[in-house]
Amino acid sequence: MASVPESVSFGGRLPSFIGRRLTLRAGQELSARIVCFLCALACVLSTIGIVFILAKEAFTFFQAHSPVAFLTGTKWFPAADPPEYGVLPLICGTFLVTVVSGLVSIPLGLLVGVYLSEYAHFKVRKVLKPALELLAGIPSVVFGYLGLNLVTPLLQVFFPKIDATNALAGGIVVGIMTLPMVASLCQDAIAAVPKAMREAAYGLGSTKAEVTAKIVVPSALSGIVAAFILALSRAIGETMAVTIAAGATPKLTFNPAEEIQTMTAYIVNVSKGDVSRGSPEYQTIFAVGLTLFLLTLAMNLLAQRFVRRFRRGYA
Amino acid sequence: MxxxxxxxxxxxxxxxxxxxxxxxxxxxxxxxxxxxxxxxxxxxxxxxxxxxIRPEFFTSFPMPKPEEAGILSSIAGSLWVMVLTLLITVPVGIAAAVYLEEFTTRKTRMTEFIQVNIANLSGVPSIVFGMLGLGVFVAVMDLKFSILAGALTMSILVLPMVILVSQEALKAVPRSYREASLAMGCTKWQAITKVVVPNAMGGILTGVILAGSRAIGETAPLIVVGAVGYVNFLPKSVHDRYTVLPLQIFDWITRPAAGFKPLAAAAIIVLVLALLLLNSVAIFIRARSQSKA
Structure with a gap:
């Protein structure tokens, strides 16, 4: 920029170094553009990297062990001799935790979202929103501690026979973790419903509850469903809280009071010991990781589809 | 009826x-x-x-006896990882956001593709990023279980967040600012570096701080790339082994001896307070930049 007044002092004719400077500038411009493009490409590269690494190591694993046995096997004992690689117990553990977490986060999150958007005075909202953000910002490992030392002892009061680490406690803390996300996404979806729809319903003599439950929530349904799916997908990928609170025993059970192991917890437990590269255990975590990745990806794509449908409705 | x-x-x-x-x-x-x-x-x-929580808790290493143990090495490790992560991810994230918002004036298939990628990456479970780090940084690049491998992994994890927040901040800069600087004879790059990005700084900083707090709080990917729970030295370079605060907490939680439970809780209080502090700074910056606009 400083070069502009400089050129003025040379009179009418454009000196040659300014021409050079302009080409230099054009070169700079182009290289800046290329550097920025490469940085944007970093995201694409990491996606490719994830898919490639997971697929490569999982492929080596599946060459030695049949994928069908992996997906349908009901026993997961990778350290036993002979080892058993049936992923169903891990999937079942993840499923249990996810269902319990959904039972906590979905109804509570939806009601809090409705409250925030339809009922709360703006002063209340000003306090409630940061409180929820605070809850959302607490790291996963903290929820693990609370699941183990607060939720399980509380559960033991009602169910004395419950295991010290159990799917129920793990699911409850993961539900609390995802609650702020459900609440805030539901609030956004509900707030986007046009005011005219509410007013039309009020004009016909509806009460506030009727307007909310029969008009507003059904209109925002695809956004709300997207919030639910995202919460469940986060619960599937949640790691530290379930590693600590839900246990380390892969088990094919539907009883949430028992100790289980999720896919994520298995990966952590293997990684905690130094795994040597190329060992069968090293490859199992990639096979499990691939399963986890595909599962969450499918759910996220589903959620995005719902969000798009919602946007088409009102935007 | x-x-x-x-x-x-x-x-x-x-x-x-x-x-x-x-x-x-x-x-x-x-x-x-x-x-x-x-x-x-x-x-x-x-x-x-x-x-x-006493002064000695911050100045001692994680001893085998719970009465003497402290969080010195894990605080050091967390700071190393956070600072390195931000050094890597902030320039890359801002540049990517600039590319997506400033250099491409209309949606092309390429930007659409990148955008979808970013959206999907932010939904990938954090532990999967750890496996990417294990496969690429630890194994192929042979960084072993070093701070650098951890920070690179963490950078990829927080990158989508930094890009998305920076994009929002760039979008909020009025169009007239760009037009004015172009009309004054600025090149596009000059308009970006001297007008648009400085004006979006408040929003970008919020994203940077949130990325920093995410980098402190995450545990799972670092376990996969080889951070350990028990380290009784201070890392001196990016090639050293390390522990981080949440991992120290995890280590203490999983120890059966009774004395470690209050230690874990104390370390959690320190961690949550640090995150709270970071987030309030972010909220403060956001409020200030909003009132200026």
Whole structure:
């Protein structure tokens, strides 16, 4: 920029170094553009990297062990001799935790979202929103501690026979973790419903509850469903809280009071010991990781589809 | 349809009002439950750990005896990882956001593709990033279980967040600013570096701080790339082994001896306070940049 007044002092004719400077500038411009493009490409590269690494190591694993046995096997004992690689117990553990977490986060999150958007005075909202953000910002490992030392002892009061680490406690803390996300996404979806729809319903003599439950929530349904799916997908990928609170025993059970192991917890437990590269255990975590990745990806794509449908409705 | 008698319609009205009130209170109760949960959690942590927070807790290494143990090495490790992560991810994230918002004026197939990628990456479980780090940084690039491998992994994890927040901040800069600087003879790059990005700085900084707090709080990917729970030295270079605060907490939680539980709670209080501090700084910056605009 400083070069502009400089050129003025040379009179009418454009000196040659300014021409050079302009080409230099054009070169700079182009290289800046290329550097920025490469940085944007970093995201694409990491996606490719994830898919490639997971697929490569999982492929080596599946060459030695049949994928069908992996997906349908009901026993997961990778350290036993002979080892058993049936992923169903891990999937079942993840499923249990996810269902319990959904039972906590979905109804509570939806009601809090409705409250925030339809009922709360703006002063209340000003306090409630940061409180929820605070809850959302607490790291996963903290929820693990609370699941183990607060939720399980509380559960033991009602169910004395419950295991010290159990799917129920793990699911409850993961539900609390995802609650702020459900609440805030539901609030956004509900707030986007046009005011005219509410007013039309009020004009016909509806009460506030009727307007909310029969008009507003059904209109925002695809956004709300997207919030639910995202919460469940986060619960599937949640790691530290379930590693600590839900246990380390892969088990094919539907009883949430028992100790289980999720896919994520298995990966952590293997990684905690130094795994040597190329060992069968090293490859199992990639096979499990691939399963986890595909599962969450499918759910996220589903959620995005719902969000798009919602946007088409009102935007 | 039969017309309702006066008594019937009055009764119906009463019932509808009752349902209306019940629904309102139900929503209120849900909100109260959410806040109560927060208070109970914080209360439990304070009750368990507050007594252990003493000056020596910050200055000693994680000893085998719980009475002497502290969080010196894990605080050092967390700072190393956070600073390195931000050094890597902030320039890359801002540049990527600039490319997506400033250099491409209309949506092309390429930018659309990158955008979809970013959206999907932010939904990938954090532990999967750890496996990417294990496969690429630890194994192929042969960084072993070093701070550098951890920070690179963490950078990829927080990158989508930095890009998305920076994009929002760039979008908020009025179009007229760009047009004015171009009209003054700036090149596009000059307009970006001297006008657009400085004006978006408030929003970008918020994203940077949030990325930093995510980098401190995450544990799972670092376990996969070889951070350990027990380190009794201070890392001197990016090639050293390390521990981080949440991992130290994890290590103490999983120890069976009774004395480690309050230690874990105390370390959690320190971690949550640090995150709270970072987030309030972010909120403060956001509020200030909003009031300026």
């Amino acid at each position: 039969r017309q309702l008698t006066r008594a019937e319609s009055a009764a119906l009205l009463v019932r509808r009002r009752r349902i209306d009130q019940a629904f309102g209170s139900l929503c209120l109760v849900a909100a109260v439950i959410a806040v109560t949960i927060l208070f109970v959690l914080v209360g439990k942590l304070l009750a368990d750990g507050a007594s252990r």
